[in-house]
Amino acid sequence: MDGAVAWLTAQGRSGQWGSVPWSQRPESVARAEEACREQLVRVAERAAGGGDALGMCVLSEEAPSYAPPVAERELYVRWLVTDRVHSGSGIGSALIADALREARRRGIDLLRVDCWAGGGGRLVEQYERLGFTRTATFTVDRPAGPWPGQVLEQRVPHDC
Template sequence: MRIRKGGPGDAPVMLAMLDGAVAWLAANGRTGQWGSEPWSGDPRRVERITGMARDDEIWVAEVDGRAAGVMAVAPGPPHYVDPIDEPELYITLLVTDRAFAGHGVGGSLIAKARDEARAKGAGLLRVDCYGGADGRLVEYYRRNGFETVAAFTVGDWPGRLLSQRVGG
């Protein structure tokens, strides 16, 4: 696996992975996280991902030259999460191509985020995720070193804020 710096040109890859994730979630009766419609068909979501690819720092995990996962990080949280009074790195998106699920792609990208946080002098790495249903996504982040900080909602969408300290 190779992790490369990404950018605005990776927005279509990000959308394709999100579309694949939505299809998989919907096929498994798990529509609470992102619904059942492809992200690429919703102009607001397309703009959100295009903006993220332009404004956030993008990292793409590749296996044999094929994009296997994408992560976006930013120096602070999205608008629906309270900022903090210390340097941090915030994972704004983490998605894996379903063909590479269970192969450590997400964990490798999270490790990259820890390295980037340290390199930027940030002592904290934060992420938020869907906190509903059976809590499997929250548990995934816990297995990758995060601790739950708070529950929150955006409209009727239940979220969890998680963090981990990253040493220098």
């Protein structure tokens, strides 16, 4: 997470996660620890060279409170983070493919995610390239200013 914050800040996109590394924010450390205890965490690792983490995806059957409810079971991507050093190598795509397989294994037909809609919408477009379609927008009020968000969804194919 710290690497992602550093990269976003260097790109002028500190509005997404701020500019302070997650490991230096007690509330962020607590959120990560809670996710590891209560949600499904998938980690993409390098097979050779010591198993370095290349990315992670956190999945939950419970959507965050700001996401509009749906009338069916869903699997929600709570976090998807990849190491920017390996950008373009398909890590995010592989983690989403794994999330789709997990949803299918659970008998769930809907995969949803939300993301920061600022920065010209580039992250929203990335999720669209991964097969998601836009649904609802939302805003989270924060002391640092409003955080614009976008919820996206993808139907789970039966052959994944």
